[in-house]
Amino acid sequence: MSEPRPRADGRAGGGPDGATDFPTRLTKLVGVRHPLVQTGMGWVAGPRLVSAAANAGALGILASATMTPAQLRTAVREVASRTDAPFGVNLRADALDARERVRIIVDEGVRVASFALAPSRELIAELKDAGVVVIPSIGARRHAEKVAAWGADAVIVQGGEGGGHTGSVATTVLLPQVVDAVDIPVIAAGGFFDGRGLIAALAYGAAGIAMGTRFLLTSDSTVPPAVQARYLEASVKDVTVTTKVDGLPHRMLHSELVAALERSGRTVALLRAVRHAASFRKLSGLSWSRMIREGLAMKHGKDLGWGQILLAANTPMLLKASMVDGRTDLGVMASGQVAGLIDDLPSCAELVDRIMAEASRARAALPG
Known part of the structure; x- marks a missing residue:
């Protein structure tokens, strides 16, 4: 994917030199403006949400497990038509057509490949040889150590507070374990929804945070209003x-x-x-x-x-x-447990701007 260009609305495009108050190993690695990731949620993380998250300066990740390869290619092209910013695609590492999907990612110039399960050493090598950043999601320290040894560029670490398939170890316990175990950037997931959480994750040594439920509950999400209402009431x-x-x-x-x-x-x-x-x-x-x-x-x-x-x-x-x-x-x-703390439906741009402003205030309020 080419270097992200300035957006039509005048806000700086993401990139290693793009404006951000919180440059981290994540922003430098993938070329986004802010250390925030919108996770690849099945049936939710489609082109509209992913492009909105990317245009807001976060890393948007397209969920592909419920798509055919042809649908995936079409969806990738739609995202690319909506944004010049980097974005990613989430894959099932154990899918029989995983290599076909990898070829689509490479052919279409997608910046990041993420995985819900640890990809094989060979799959990681194939992606990296093509210049794609590989970011698996893991739920245990040993899994992080394994994919790091195989060449993964970063990992998303989801604690038990996260939605969907989850483990039993809380983020506040799992995150420092993984940060201390690997030398690659670690992205924290599970329990994050605001700028205070971003500062907490950075203090633990993370390079950013990943959020699913918080991005699901935005006006850019395609989830039906009646379903979003159930989340907001929870x-x-x-x-x-x-x-x-x-x-x-x-x-x-x-x-x-x-x-x-x-x-x-x-x-x-x-x-x-x-x-x-x-x-x-x-x-x-x-x-x-x-x-x-x-x-x-x-x-x-x-x-x-x-x-x-x-x-x-x-x-x-x-x-x-x-x-x-x-x-x-x-x-x-x-749903992540943070659904019980969310009560509004901002746009992705409003959400990202709010989180970064909250993070700045939280950082300024720290002693010293």
Whole structure:
């Protein structure tokens, strides 16, 4: 991707020399103005949100797991048509077509590739050889050490407060562990929504913060208004962790559907998963044999049973029901705990400007 150019609205484009009060290893590495990342949320982080985040000076990341390769290429080109700033694409490292998607990223000049799971050494090397910055998301120190040894340029560290699939270790415990363990830039995720959090993360040694729920709750987000309203109404206690969606710990808003899932037995859950697998197969264009191969890829190197893999078919369709179709009664709403602290829907530009102003005030208020 070429060096970011000044924007049409007169604000400086992101870049190593772009104006920022908080230059960090992250801003220098990827060429953004502010050490903020909008995470790649499935069905949420589409071209509109990603380009708005990028134009605001943050690193916007496009979610590709629910897209076909052709849809991914179209989405990348749409983002590029909306912004001259750097942006990224989030990939599933265990997807059978991961290399095809990597080729799209390289061909289209995307600046950053992020991963929800640790990519292979070979995939990292292929991206880096093409000049793409590689930033995996990890949830444990040993995973950070592994991808750093394989050549990752930075890592996003998500603590247990984060939305979606999550671990049990809080950000305030996990972040310093990872910062002390690796020499590459560390981006903190899980529990961040304002400038005070940015200053706290920088004090821990992070190079920036990544936020999902906070960017989901902006006026640039395509999430239906009725769903955003549910987030804004939620208290901290309304955000729960359940394993009933796909067999793995998943943080989301508590709802009638979540309660029903937790009451249902394994047989009912598996039957529901089969129906959702059939729906996702039709939506994605995958054959049953391809889906079985994807399941085998998920099993590789992991202690997962076939029942758990089948349950994983719940996730994309249950998320689509809420995040695209607006059916809070039929879908799940992945959420960080910070949903209970958010009460407005600013634009991405307003949000980023506010966070950076808050960070400046918080820094100035520190003793000395």
